[in-house]
Amino acid sequence: xxxxxxxxxxxxxxxxxxxxxxxxxxxxxxxxxxxxxxxxxxxxxxxxxxxxxxxxxxxxxxxxxxxxxxxxxxxxxxxxxxxxxxxxxxxxxxxxxxxxxxxxxxxxxxxxxxxxxxxxxxxxxxxxxxxxxxxxxxxxxxxxxxxxxxxxxxxxxxxxxxxxxxxxxxxxxxxxxxxxxxxxxxxxxxxxxxxxxxxxxxxxxxxxxxxxxxxxxxxxxxxxxxxxx
Amino acid sequence: xxxxxxxxxxxxxxxxxxxxxxxxxxxxxxxxxxxxxxxxxxxxxxxxxxxxxxxxxxxxxxxxxxxxxxxxxxxxxxxxxxxxxxxxxxxxxxxxxxxxxxxxxxxxxxxxxxxxxxxxxxxxxxxxxxxxxxxxxxxxxxxxxxxxxxxxxxxxxxxxxxxxxxxxxxxxxxxxxxxxxxxxxxxxxxxxxxxxxxxxxxxxxxxxxxxxxxxxxxxxxxxxxxxxx
Amino acid sequence: xxxxxxxxxxxxxxxxxxxxxxxxxxxxxxxxxxxxxxxxxxxxxxxxxxxxxxxxxxxxxxxxxxxxxxxxxxxxxxxxxxxxxxxxxxxxxxxxxxxxxxxxxxxxxxxxxxxxxxxxxxxxxxxxxxxxxxxxxxxxxxxxxxxxxxxxxxxxxxxxxxxxxxxxxxxxxxxxxxxxxxxxxxxxxxxxxxxxxxxxxxxxxxxxxxxxxxxxxxxxxxxxxxxxxxxxxxxxxxxxxxxxxxxxxxxxxxxxxxxxxxxxxxx
Numbered sequence: 001x002x003x004x005x006x007x008x009x010x011x012x013x014x015x016x017x018x019x020x021x022x023x024x025x026x027x028x029x030x031x032x033x034x035x036x037x038x039x040x041x042x043x044x045x046x047x048x049x050x051x052x053x054x055x056x057x058x059x060x061x062x063x064x065x066x067x068x069x070x071x072x073x074x075x076x077x078x079x080x081x082x083x084x085x086x087x088x089x090x091x092x093x094x095x096x097x098x099x100x101x102x103x104x105x106x107x108x109x110x111x112x113x114x115x116x117x118x119x120x121x122x123x124x125x126x127x128x129x130x131x132x133x134x135x136x137x138x139x140x141x142x143x144x145x146x147x148x149x150x151x152x153x154x155x156x157x158x159x160x161x162x163x164x165x166x167x168x169x170x171x172x173x174x175x176x177x178x179x180x181x182x183x184x185x186x187x188x189x190x191x192x193x194x195x196x197x198x199x200x201x202x203x204x205x206x207x208x209x210x211x212x213x214x215x216x217x218x219x220x221x222x223x224x225x226x227x228x229x
Numbered sequence: 230x231x232x233x234x235x236x237x238x239x240x241x242x243x244x245x246x247x248x249x250x251x252x253x254x255x256x257x258x259x260x261x262x263x264x265x266x267x268x269x270x271x272x273x274x275x276x277x278x279x280x281x282x283x284x285x286x287x288x289x290x291x292x293x294x295x296x297x298x299x300x301x302x303x304x305x306x307x308x309x310x311x312x313x314x315x316x317x318x319x320x321x322x323x324x325x326x327x328x329x330x331x332x333x334x335x336x337x338x339x340x341x342x343x344x345x346x347x348x349x350x351x352x353x354x355x356x357x358x359x360x361x362x363x364x365x366x367x368x369x370x371x372x373x374x375x376x377x378x379x380x381x382x383x384x385x386x387x388x389x390x391x392x393x394x395x396x397x398x399x400x401x402x403x404x405x406x407x408x409x410x411x412x413x414x415x416x417x418x419x420x421x422x423x424x425x426x427x428x429x430x431x432x433x434x435x436x437x438x439x440x441x442x443x444x445x446x447x448x449x450x451x452x453x454x455x456x457x458x
Numbered sequence: 459x460x461x462x463x464x465x466x467x468x469x470x471x472x473x474x475x476x477x478x479x480x481x482x483x484x485x486x487x488x489x490x491x492x493x494x495x496x497x498x499x500x501x502x503x504x505x506x507x508x509x510x511x512x513x514x515x516x517x518x519x520x521x522x523x524x525x526x527x528x529x530x531x532x533x534x535x536x537x538x539x540x541x542x543x544x545x546x547x548x549x550x551x552x553x554x555x556x557x558x559x560x561x562x563x564x565x566x567x568x569x570x571x572x573x574x575x576x577x578x579x580x581x582x583x584x585x586x587x588x589x590x591x592x593x594x595x596x597x598x599x600x601x602x603x604x605x606x607x608x609x610x611x612x613x614x615x616x617x618x619x620x621x622x623x624x625x626x627x628x629x630x631x632x633x634x635x636x637x638x639x640x641x642x643x644x645x646x647x648x649x650x651x652x653x654x655x656x657x658x659x660x661x662x663x664x665x666x667x668x669x670x671x672x673x674x675x676x677x678x679x680x681x682x683x684x685x686x687x688x689x690x691x692x693x694x695x696x697x698x699x700x701x702x703x704x705x706x707x708x709x710x711x712x713x714x715x716x717x718x719x720x721x722x723x724x725x
Contacts, residue, residue, distance in 0.1 A: 011304050074379065074435035075428045076386035079397055083424040086404060090420060168290030175390060182292065195300040203289055203297050210288040345522055346569035346628075350583035350635060351558050360582060364573050453573045453615040 011196070018197040021188050025201045028184025029209065035101050035180060036167045042106025043166070044159060047113025054118060069111045077108045077169055085176045097178035105170060109162050116158035120151035156224050160217035167210060181206060231418050231426060235403060242399035243430050249317055249385045249395060254378060256321025257328055260286075264325060265332025279329065286326025291384045294319035299391040316388040324381045331377065335370035336362060368450045375442030379435045386431070400427040472531065473498040473671040474519060474639055479528035481514060481695075488514050489525065490695040498533075498638075499669040503682040503703070506692030507718055512675045515692075516641040519673070520563045521554060532560050533638055559587065562637035566644040568624045570616040576603060576627045577612040580634045588635065595634070602630040606660050622653030626660055633664075640664070642674040654678070661685070677722055679707060691715045 053065045072080065081104040088095060095103060124147055132142040171182035185202040189195040231239065260282075268279035289297075298315035339362050347357040389398035403423050410417040474496040481489040488511045496502055506512045517523040519530060521537070529546075530537040537557045540549040549557075571579050580599030584590040590598070603612055606626040616624055625645055632640060642661065646654045658681050664670055665685040676682070682689055682703050689706040691699040691714075699706055699715050710716050 011307060071428075071432055074383075074439075075431045076383040076397065078386040078389070079400070079424060079427050079431060082397075082401065082404075083420075083428065086420045087424055169292070171290065171292050172387070182296065185296070189300065196304050199297045199301040203293055206290070206293050207285065207288050210290070211284060214284070214288060340569075342565060342567055342569035343571065345563075346565065346571070348522060348558075349520055349561075349563040349565075349569075349632070351555060351587045352583055353555070353586070356586045360586070361571055368573075451573075453617060 014194060014197055017192070017194060018201055021198055022201060024188060025181060025184050025198065025205055028179065028181040028202075029205050031179040031184075032167070032170045032173070032181045033209065035098065035105065035173060035178065036163065036170045038102040039105030039109065039166055039170065040159075040163045042102060043109035043113050043162065046106055046110030048117050050110060050114035051117035051121065054114065055121070069114060072108060072111045077104060078172055078175055080104050080108060081172065081176055097173065097176045100176050101170070101173040101178040101180075105166055108169075109166050112162055113155075113159060116155045116162075117151065119158075120155040121147065123154060124150045153224055157217065157221040160220045164210060164213045164217055167213065171206075230422060231403075235418065236426075238399050238403070239396060239426060239430065242394060242396035243434070245393065246382075246385050246395045246397075246431075246434070249313075249320070249388055249393070250382045252317045253320035253324060253385070254381055256317060257324025257381065260321065260325025261328025261332050264329035265336070268329060268333040269336060279333075283326050283329050286322050286329075289323070291320055291323045292387050292390070294323050295387055295391055312388075312391055312393055316385075316391060316393060320381060320384055320388075323384070324377065327377050327380075328374065331370050331373045332366075335366040338369050339365045364449075368446065371442060371446045371449065375439065375445075378442070379438050382434055382438060383431065396427055396430060400424055471498075472496065473500070473533055474673070475529075475531040476515070476518075477529045477531075479515075479518060479525045479530070481511075481518065481523060481525045488695050489518070492528070492696065494690075494697065496639075496671060496673065498671055500688060501665045501672045501686050502674070502688045502690060503686040504673065504675045504690045504692055505677070505679075505682070505706075505718070505722075506690075506698075510692040511695040512692040513643055516563065516643050516673060516675060519639070520561055520641055521558055522563075532557050559635070560638040561641065562632035562635050562639070563641040563643065564625070564628050564632050564645050566648050568616070568621075568628045568648075570624055570628055570631070572616050575613045575615055576608060576619070576630075579616075579627055580631045583631070584634050598634055599630065602633050603627065605663075606630050607656070620653060621649045622656045625649065625657045629657075629660055629664075637670075639671045639673065642672065642676065644675050644677070646676065646678060679719075679723060683707060691718070693718075 050065060050069060053061055054069070056062050056065075081100060084095065084104050085097070085100045128146055128150065129142070132146050137146070171180050173180040174182040174186060177183065181202050185198040188198040192198075264279045264282050267275045268283070270276050270279075295316055298319040299310065299312050302315065303310040343361050343365065344357065347361050352361070385395060386397040389395050389401060392398075400423050403418070404420055407417040407420075472495045474494070476492055476494040479489050479492040479494075480487070492515070494515070504512045504515065514523055518525050519532075519537075525538070529539055535557050536546065536549065537554060538549055539546045540553045541547075571582070574582065577596065577599050580602060581592070581595040584595040584598060585592060600609070600612060603609060606629060608623060608626055608630070611619060611623060611627075616627070619627065629645075645661070646657050649657065658678060661672075661674070661681065662685050665672060674681075674686075686703050689699075689701065689703050690697050691706060691710070691712070693714055698712050699710060706715065707719065710719060
């Protein structure tokens with residue numbers, strides 16, 4: 001547990017301290033951004049795999065996949081991180097905090113993106129499938145050259161949204177001691193017993209990234225049209 | 230497997246989770262309605278204020294807000310720290326940002342013709358809101374509000390990081406206790422069981438919420454909503 | 459049978475009087491210095507190309523659009539102005555609502571309340587605005603729905619009705635308020651051709667059997683010929699021609715009117 005001393009009345013903002021810790025917090029921010037980028041990459045790939053698995057004709061594949069997706073979406077990311085970090089070593093797989101974080105983010109958001117892919121694929125008109133059959137295209141070619149190229153652009157705004165959402169979740173790495181903006185802030189605060197400046201700087205730097213990112217995603221939505229998953 | 234005491238501890242933790250969730254959801258709903266309707270004001274100032282709240286409340290993620298509220302705000306305000314209240318406030322404010330958009334777009338989705346017909350029938354503005362606009366807006370709002378509620382419930386797991394004894398916190402504690410239990414000669418439940426049980430309990434909670442919202446939609450929507458084109 | 463008796467008999471010689479109405483929307487001078495008088499019980503059909511401002515006149519009377527200048531009188535009372543110690547000042551919302559009770563409107567896209575049944579649609583405003591009891595509102599609504607041919611559909615929701623049926627419910631809903639003036643904004647334009655007839659039949663019934671003052675914007679020239687007292691040709695925000703249906707539809711004076719009629723009647 002993190003324990004912070006209670007300041008007496010007469011607290012005032014310590015600008016000198018705030019500027020002193022700025023580099024450390026900013027470096028934490030960078031780690032969070034990196035974790036987000038790696039995590040979204042895993043999530044985008046996993047999402048597509050899950051979406052395709054969910055369309056399998058075999059119930060044996062479809063049902064467990066659907067259940068896993070529902071289960072991961074219905075449980076907190078934090079507990080999933082703990083599960084990966086503490087349980088997997090029992091099965092011989094010990095992951096570093098950073099890898100735990102990005103794998104956890106990737107799996108959690110992979111289930112969300114799989115819904116977006118599913119909607120995107122479903123939205124490709126029937127006629128495209130029928131034309132592919134009429135032209136005797138193989139299944140692989142149909143998927144790779146006809147269906148996915150039409151499905152994926154519509155998924156982009158949703159993926160953008162999940163990227164921003166993932167960034168907002170990524171500081172959770174502090175729970176498994178993965179480097180990030182929150183770890184930097186809490187470390188600093190417990191070292192100096194001055195929590196206000198670290199957490200405020202953290203908040204401001206965080207907004208400095210998340211707000212422009214949100215605006216950019218809204219631009220993407222307008223550009224590519226909005227498909228709700 | 231968990232023994233009776235341990236399971237009871239988990240249930241106690243789950244109960245705290247439920248309390249945090251319900252109180253945060255209450256605050257979040259109130260803020261959603263206030264800022265959602267504010268965002269529809271004819272007055273530019275109110276609209277701008279609502280916009281600022283929505284962007285900041287959403288842009289600062291729940292975890293950032295929770296830490297800031299729990300550790301920085303008490304010092305800034307010169308009051309003793311109250312983690313429970315801080316966590317609920319942070320989660321509620323964050324939820325309000327998303328909920329306000331759901332409320333605003335829900336009301337905007339009611340066609341203008343409904344307002345015009347109400348004017349043509351000389352209804353007062355209050356009657357128009359109460360009998361025509363809100364009943365139609367609410368039905369539209371229910372599904373996204375349901376998803377949002379589940380996200381908030383999952384977000385309550387974060388309060389374990391600031392010291393509240395919720396379900397996640399109990400699971401973590403039990404894991405930490407394992408060596409102690411073993412040393413005292415007992416058999417401690419494995420990590421799989423500990424975190425697996427926690428995940429299942431969260432999953433059940435999210436399913437209950439989902440069922441509630443599905444029931445609510447049927448109840449409020451009724452025949453007219455399902456049949457409309 | 460008279461299904462359209464207004465609540466009280468009119469007092470002035472003009473039921474609707476517009477004086478000097480101007481409405482400017484951006485760069486568009488939608489209504490130009492418009493003067494128009496409609497006598498009690500008159501049935502006026504307004505025709506003209508889109509963008510001519512014909513729908514806007516109805517919207518100004520119904521207070522869905524506010525004019526930049528000019529006055530509107532309904533049955534002798536100013537709509538947008540009130541008299542205070544002898545002078546004419548801009549009216550407050552309360553006054554506008556008071557005068558607006560005498561006006562009702564039926565819309566091109568029906569605008570029925572989807573979450574209420576047909577009978578409930580007709581009952582809401584009489585209860586909330588006119589102060590009728592639930593029983594009184596229900597029997598009034600049931601009678602009106604019966605008259606428009608929907609006696610069997612009282613408890614149906616709009617989603618369960620055809621376009622023609624929806625529009626007839628909308629008409630019944632407006633009639634339930636017993637207005638002195640009824641405005642009809644292209645009420646058949648959104649209907650499939652085979653459903654237009656049933657709505658026109660109801661409009662004809664209202665026109666021929668009662669003393670209701672009616673203003674209709676429509677392309678249905680047949681209706682104009684059979685039921686209208688007067689036809690106004692609108693163009694670029696002003697009245698181009700004003701006369702009886704025979705005059706305007708058979709012998710229009712202006713070239714623009716002739717061109718417009720040729721285009722419309724060609725369908």
